[in-house]
Amino acid sequence: MLSTRSFRAHLLDARLAGAVATTREASLRSYRLFAARDPRVLIGIDPEQSWDVRDLIGLMADRCGVSADPAYTSGHDVIDPELTLTALEAFAERLAEVAQRRAPVLFGTGHPHRLLGFYAELADALSAAGCEVLTPAQGRCVDITTRFGLRTHNLDYVRGVALVRVLDAERPGCEPGAHTHSPLPVRTALAAAAEAGGPLPELVVGDHGWVCGAGQLGFEAIGLADTDDPALFVGEAEGVVSVVVPVDDAVRSDYYRPLTRYVLNRACLSQ
Template identity: 75%
Template sequence: MLSTGALRAHLLAARLAGPVATPRENSLRSYRLFAARDPRVMLGLSPERTWDEPELLRLMADRCGVSADPAHVSGPDAIDPERTVAALDAFAERLGRAAARRVPVLLGTGHPHRLLGFYAGLADALSAAGCPVLTPAQGRCIDITTRFGVRTYNLDYVRGVALVREPGGGLRVVKPAHTRIRRCRSGWRCRTRRSGTGCFRSW
C-alpha cells in the first residue's frame, strides 16, 4: 500500500492533482454549461436547485482547490493534492464499510480504456468480500447526447463494470452527456437490429 506521501507524489506525477492537463478555459466552460443545464455535462442528472456560475466556481474551489478567482479565465488549472488524498481516503473508508456490510454495489466507468482494470479490480475484491455486484439493464439501448447529436449505444458489463459499447461492439469513452433508455421490440424500444445479446442501431 502506498504511503500518503507516495500517493501524493503519484498524483502530481500523473497530473491527476496539482497542475492538470485540463486548461482553465475548459473548466469554466463546463461550469457554464452545467449552470445552463446543458445535457452534455449533466451526466443524466437533474439537480434539485439552480446553480449559477459563481456558485459552481466557489463549490469547485472548496471541494477541489481550483482557483476561486473569477478573473482567472485562461491558462493552466490546478487541483489541490491534499484535498484529493483526503477524498481518496474517504472513498477507501466507504468501500471498506460496504465490504464489511456486504452491501450490493454498482460500478461503472465512462473511460473504459484507462479505468476498466481499476474498477474491475474493485468489483473482484468486493465480490470476494461477499458484496453482490449488480449488473442491471444489461444489453439495453441508451441515447447519449453528443456534439454530433443523439447517438444510441448499448449498455454492457465487463467483469462487473458497466460501460457502453458503440454500434458494432466497440467501447466508447463517454464524455459528460445525457442518457436515456428506450424500449424496443424485444422489450426495449429503438430503431435497432438485434445482434447477439445487445441492441444496436442500424447506421
C-alpha cells in the same frame, strides 16, 4: 503498502493532481453551461438551488482547489492533492462499509479507456469480500445524444464494470467502450434491476452520469471527477452524491494503478 507521502508524490508526478491537463477554459465553459442548466453538463443532476458561474467557481475552489479568482480565465487548472487524499479516505470508507455488509454494488464508467481498470480492481475486491457485483440490463440498447447526433449504444459489462459501446461501430474486443457523460445508462441498468425484482445496489461507484444519475434517483453514489465536471460536486454539496474524489480523469490508465492500491489498502480490501 504505498505510504501517503509516496502516493501524494505520485498524484503530482502523474498529474492526477496538482497542475492537471484540464484547462481553465474548459472548466469555465462547463460552469457556464451548468449555470444555464444545459443537460449535457448536468448529466443527471437536478440542482435544488440556482448556481451561477461565480458560485460554481467558489464550490470548485473549495472541493478541488482550482483558482477562486474569476479573472483567472486561461491556463491549466489545479487540483489540491490534499483534497484528493481526503476524499479518497471517505471513498475507501464507503467501500469498506459495503464490504462489511456484503451488500450489492454497481460499477459503471463513462471513461472506459482510462478508468476501466481502476473500477474493475475495486469490483474484484468487493466480489472477493462477498458483495454481489450487479450486471443488470446486459446488452440493452440505450439511445444517447452525442456530438454526431442520436446514436444507439449497447450496455455491456467488462469485469463487472458497466460501459456502453456504439452499436456496430466497434469490433468486439477492439475498444473498451465509448466515452459518455450521459445518465441514461445507469437509469437503464437500475430500471432493469427493479423490473427483475432486484437486488438493487446499496452503492453505485463510477463517474459522470453513472454517479449523478444514480444519486439523483436516491441511490448512494461515489466516484471520481475532474475540474470540468461540476455536476458531481454540486450533487455532493446538495447531498445527492455521497463522495466525489477530485482527480484528473483522463491520464494514462496505468497511472491509476497506485490509486487502486491506495484505496484498497485504506478499505482493508487488499488481496
